[in-house]
Amino acid sequence: MNVLRELWKRYVVGDPDLYQAYVSFPTRADGSLSGDVTDRVEELEYAFEGRLDVYARVSSIAIVSDRVPAEQFDTDRFEAVLDRIEDTYAETHSLARLEKWRPFDDRLVKSYVVVPVKPLFPAAAERPKRVRSLAE
Secondary structure, eight states, X not given: OXXXXXXXXXXXXXXXXXEEEEEEEEOOTTSOOOHHHHHHHHHHHHHTTTOEEEEEOSSXXXXXXXXXXXXXXXXXXXXXXXXXXXXXXXXXXXXXXXXXXXXXXXXXXXXXXXXXXXXXXXXXXXXXXXXXXXXX
């Protein structure tokens, strides 16, 4: 019966019982964070009502929230913070976002994973001109 309830909440209602998030913030080449990042961390703290942990990584910091009841979670505020994170990294990274639904203690959790990633190849304007080899 729990499976039917989970499927109903996920696909018909679209309303989870709890929300959770993991957000990564890459550092600059010198290991520092931009001032905007600290503002985004503070905004996430308000969105999750202080229920988050900050972890230092080798080349980033990670924000991991506790599970927050749906009644206490402001989805619009969270989406606005994600838009500002995307603006913060707009020139250097793309924002990868993943939403997952998971059961937890007879409740349904909607989890967000948000990671700014560097592009694999430079933009066309930044590519160096092709150098002809001596064999040609």
